[in-house]
Amino acid sequence: MLFTPRLISLDQEGHVWMLTSVGGETHRERKPIPFGQKILIIPRSQCSFRRADLKEGGRAAVQAARLRAQKDALPGENKLRIVKDDDGKKIGIWGYASPEGFSRTLPESLAYEPAEAGERLVICMEGVEGQVWRDGVLRASRWWPQTPTQRQWQTFMRVAHPGDVTELPVMPAPISVPLRTQFPLLDVDRDQLISFFSPVKLFVASMTIAGFFAAFMGAQYIRYQIDLKATQARIANVSQEASLVLSQRRRARAQIRAARHVDALGAEGRILKGLDGVANALKGQDVFISFIQLRDGVFEVRVKGSPEISGPALVEKLENHPALQDVNVTLGRSNTLIIKAKLLDINASQTQVEAK
Secondary structure: OEEOOEEEEEOOOOOEEEEEEEOOEEEEEEOOOOOOOEEEEEOHHHEEEEEEEOOOOHHHHHHHHHHHHHHOOOOOOOEEEEEEOOOOOEEEEEEEOOOOOOOOEEEHHHOEOOOOOEEEEEEOOOOEEEEEEEOOEEEEEEEEOOOOOHHHHHHHHHHHOOOOOOOOOOOOOEEOOOEOOOEEOOOOOHHHHHHHOOHHHHHHHHHHHHHHHHHHHHHHHHHHHHHHHHHHHHHHHHHHHHHHHHHHHHHHHHHHHHHHHHHHHOHHHHHHHHHHHHHHHOOOOOEEEEEEEEEOOEEEEEEEEOOOOOHHHHHHHHHOOOOEEEEEEEEOOOOEEEEEEEEOOHHHHHHHHHHO
């Protein structure tokens, strides 16, 4: 996968220059650091280049070549760029000083459009670079601050073609090569991997993930507690309502049993139920019952004494009893209270309650 980044360079004062190709020539323009993907191009004058053999091939051989290149690096070079040949027998190594603050850097030699094969003399940002290409791979490179002499070029050719040609190539004229426009999206080398996956960054990333996980679990716990409290409150309300229903049910069943017992006793039971209502209404009063009678469905009770309750209040209490209805209270001779009321058929009313 390829992408087109912004190519920039830095001068000795640290100013940023935007690099573009117009008509095959490289143009530099002073601009602030652009936003988005960018690659810092290191001038060839600030890079060293060497070739190394991979005797065994594979990752171990590349690592060994890297260690040798680090040992032979020039003062100030803190970054290596390694390009492996397609046949896996040799690699090209660029060493240079990479400034801080740029995650992607590239030697100027690799910033230009590659050649398939042959020799060329490329005009660089500073000086010129002689290049030898074979099978689309840069096999040899040498930089000069100015156009080299024929002797310098021949010396370079002898090193680039050790005994494999009978006639050394003639030095070509310096040319301007357009910059590459597309680069691998995931062109990440070892130094970038080390920087990206540094222990500090890994620790920060792991702590961040752990923090998000802890926050998520904390939020889930709080939500669980809220749901638990709400459920407990609903259970408490239902339990209270259920207790009330059970209490009313027990009371109703007790009243039904009492009504059936009164019905079994007949008139005597109804009289006892009526007396129960009178006794509850006059509870705590200094009175006694002197006369009881049930005639034609009218229950009459005469009470003597000095009750501390008014007639209307006594009538209200008596009518609240389920066995009494149409209560009438009058005052007779010798402080006698005459209470008359109809006795209800308690068993019939309780049977209706049970049917519900």
